[in-house]
Amino acid sequence: MSGNTNASLFEFLLRQGDNTLVLGQRLSEWCGHGPVLEEDIALANIALDLVGQTQLWLALACEVEGTGRSADDLAMLRDVWDFRNLLLVEQPNRDFGMTILRQFLFDQWHLLQLHALAESSEDRVAAIATKAEREVRYHVERSSEAVIALGDGTEESHGRMQGALDRLTPYIGEMFEADAVDAALVRDGVAPEPARLKPAYDSAVAAVLSEATLSMPSVPVAQTGGRSGKRHTEHLGHMLTQMQWLQRAYPGAEW
């Protein structure tokens, strides 16, 4: 593999691992605070799946990078500007409806992306995607059911879900944007062209939203900059102060 291809693959693996890490951390903020026990357990389990997938993606990133950094180093010792996650996943939990809607918008994309990555020309990427896809099928099923139940629920729950959709829709576009990293991966057959996933995403999301009696607002400009690392929202830094506080306060501390 050429150095350039390796650099693109490393960048791609950071994007994969940072999406699941940041969303997993967000979900774990609910632990012990869920509206009902079953929901609390479900959110914790989904967080666990996502953090487990993070370990696989970031461990592979380290292997590709080859400088001796570990997945823990990547998770705990980088600052905001080095994270490559979608802006969507770093948005704060706010209420339960916002958390569920954020999850739904991500899960639908995540499943389609993993399904395509299972055919990756890079065997190690295909192996992780195949494993993760099985777990994410359950995530999609649950978040879709919850969006329908809350959207088509009471006046209060409907209003909150529509509010969440209005607030989060601007972050959808970033999932389908492409740059030079994507071009290199598409050329090598490692990952699908992001835009290729959009028709299936739009129709899957529309089907659930219609059953949930929610309407997708029209958004003139997508909010982007997370996956490229150009610009994160203010929320990521606050989240990292929680997630990384121990390593920041006691550098190198171990169990």
Add this chain to the structure above:
Amino acid sequence: MVSEGGNFCEKSKRNFGKIPPRPSVEVVWTWLADVPDPEIPVVSVVDMGIVRAVDWDDDTLKVTVTPTYSGCPATSVIAMDIETALRDRGIANVALKTQIAPPWTTDWLSDAAHDKLRAYGIAPPSPAGGPTACPHCGSANVSRVSQFGSTPCKAQWRCESCLEPFDFFKCI
């Protein structure tokens, strides 16, 4: 005293000279079948389909394990338990290898595991995507409480006949 000392020397010489027999992989499999799953101790790591391969590489025993769910916290405990069990049997060099492809599936649970799970109060996985019967009373009148349960591999169900809640081992 002299003769005792002599005997001792002879004994220890005999022991030093003897190379302990390397157990066959079949024997190692039977040992591993005694290592319980840390979260569902009625089934072994072999019943669960977590142990994928056992091979000798010179004097190192290589054990290949596969994680159930990516984030299952039991994975590292299982690796430690396997290593401890083999060291207790006198195997000095154990190398554990984690393999994620092909991914673990509930199809790898042994038939014996299905029976053991049921007896323990956990409905075994079934292709229907839900339990066929309540593990407590056998009633088919069951309903889902949540697709997520006490561990990543289980969902929460309830029996409408005996009204008891129970875990269902999710298909993956």
